[in-house]
Amino acid sequence: MSPLPGSAPEYQTHLMLFPAEHARPDYTWPSHIDAVCPLYSELSSRTRQGGSLEYYGLSFASENDTSQVSQDDAFQPWDPKRDGSSRIPPNQAAEEEKFRLYAYRSPGLFVEYPELLSLRTLPSGQVMRQTLDKLFQKPSARLASESHLYVCTHGARDCRCGVVGTEVYEALQEKVQEHELRCKQQNSQPARQIRVFEVSHVGGHKWAANVLVYPHGDWYGNVRVSDAPLLVRAALAPASSRHDLEDLRERLVLWPRWRGRLGMKSQEARDHMDLWGPPVVHTAQIAPRARGSSASGTSQAASSQQDAQEYPKLKESAETSGHHTLRFHGYDGTWYDVQGQEGETLMETATRHNLPSIEATCGGELECATCHAYICNAAADPNARGDVTQEVSNADELFGPISDEEDDMLEYAIDRQPTSRLTCQIPVSRRIAQWMQQGGRIELPRY
Numbered sequence: 001m002s003p004l005p006g007s008a009p010e011y012q013t014h015l016m017l018f019p020a021e022h023a024r025p026d027y028t029w030p031s032h033i034d035a036v037c038p039l040y041s042e043l044s045s046r047t048r049q050g051g052s053l054e055y056y057g058l059s060f061a062s063e064n065d066t067s068q069v070s071q072d073d074a075f076q077p078w079d080p081k082r083d084g085s086s087r088i089p090p091n092q093a094a095e096e097e098k099f100r101l102y103a104y105r106s107p108g109l110f111v112e113y114p115e116l117l118s119l120r121t122l123p124s125g126q127v128m129r130q131t132l133d134k135l136f137q138k139p140s141a142r143l144a145s146e147s148h149l150y151v152c153t154h155g156a157r158d159c160r161c162g163v164v165g166t167e168v169y170e171a172l173q174e175k176v177q178e179h180e181l182r183c184k185q186q187n188s189q190p191a192r193q194i195r196v197f198e199v200s201h202v203g204g205h206k207w208a209a210n211v212l213v214y215p216h217g218d219w220y221g222n223v224r225v226s227d228a229p230l231l232v233r234a235a236l237a238p239a240s241s242r243h244d245l246e247d248l249r250e251r252l253v254l255w256p257r258w259r260g261r262l263g264m265k266s267q268e269a270r271d272h273m274d275l276w277g278p279p280v281v282h283t284a285q286i287a288p289r290a291r292g293s294s295a296s297g298t299s300q301a302a303s304s305q306q307d308a309q310e311y312p313k314l315k316e317s318a319e320t321s322g323h324h325t326l327r328f329h330g331y332d333g334t335w336y337d338v339q340g341q342e343g344e345t346l347m348e349t350a351t352r353h354n355l356p357s358i359e360a361t362c363g364g365e366l367e368c369a370t371c372h373a374y375i376c377n378a379a380a381d382p383n384a385r386g387d388v389t390q391e392v393s394n395a396d397e398l399f400g401p402i403s404d405e406e407d408d409m410l411e412y413a414i415d416r417q418p419t420s421r422l423t424c425q426i427p428v429s430r431r432i433a434q435w436m437q438q439g440g441r442i443e444l445p446r447y
């Protein structure tokens with residue numbers, strides 16, 4: 001998986017367009033908003049290279065609080081007959097639907113465009129740019145009282161965003177409500193009011209769920225439901241940054257999920273992570289090499305569509321010096337036969353070999369559920385995906401029983417099934433390797 005830091009787009013300013021007249025629930029968003037929304041299409045063309053809003057990013061967001069929708073908040077479906085290929089020029093059209101525009105810029109600035117926009121009355125890109133520049137210079141642009149969390153839930157664009165994004169969106173809403181309730185009970189004011197929005201595709205669906213924390217400008221990827229409390233905490237931090245040891249903001253950034261920051265170039269984001277992110281401790285890994293094994297060490301991932309029947313041959317290298325050949329099956333059908341060492345967990349074997357879908361962001365502390373996988377019986381067809389709904393009868397004996405803590409954390413796994421386990425809780429053992437030789441396998445989840 002490609003690294004997260006530096007993966008956020010290099011926008012100087014990020015624009016968020018909200019419908020102001022007709023609430024448009026996220027489930028009606030088509031794959032490409034510009035195909036059905038002429039105003040979005042026009043603004044989007046201005047943000048392209050050489051356009052009047054070059055270096056601006058544009059996204060479409062939905063207002064959770066429909067009291068913000070000014071007149072008729074009844075749902076108006078998008079016009080499916082619209083031909084997205086024929087653009088309607090601004091100022092000449094009958095397109096009068098009005099939209100609200102929010103704009104964010106570094107460091108920690110937020111402004112709202114002073115008038116609602118419609119295609120019929122849309123100012124030129126130059127005028128919009130000048131208007132926003134002036135507004136950003138005002139002291140009121142330093143938004144100190146509010147934070148805005150945007151979660152990409154654009155399922156028509158990518159189902160990962162639809163599934164994981166929606167879960168994270170709901171978890172954030174819940175955590176924000178809990179926080180507000182706690183403040184109320186304690187008779188205290190929240191440090192900032194947090195508003196949570198759904199946003200259309202922001203780029204990088206493979207890192208779903210993507211969450212943007214504004215006006216801070218921090219972009220996060222691979223966010224899971226269990227990250228919601230830490231993201232709320234990050235959103236409560238001051239928005240501008242001093243970059244010093246006392247800087248509360250940098251201390252509250254959720255670094256393991258950080259993609260970058262609005263206004264930063266990719267390399268700047270990577271450097272910033274090196275400077276301000278958590279220290280990286282590289283543990284020494286001294287693995288005794290079996291006599292006669294290759295100089296490349298123990299990693300022998302079978303990273304192609306290898307015939308499952310070949311497995312017994314590979315076991316020759318197993319069971320020497322506490323090493324065992326373990327079999328993982330990727331969601332895309334790829335088989336991975338890798339060497340696990342006694343003394344480590346299945347998660348550690350998987351991450352050492354960079355297997356997909358095992359992120360293990362908490363490092364085995366039972367705090368993330370991103371090491372989730374399915375422990376499956378042998379299938380009749382050795383190349384087929386194992387039945388994730390069918391428990392292995394002697395699972396406790398082979399893998400050890402599920403503790404209450406693991407059971408709790410499994411609730412946060414995406415698509416939990418009867419065969420679900422957290423691989424950070426299962427030690428590598430000879431018995432597991434033998435069970436795999438008889439066809440047992442670990443099915444890696446989709447994400």
Ligand code: FES
Nearest residue numbers: 364366369371424
């Ligand atoms: S690595 Fe986080 S719960 Fe297993």
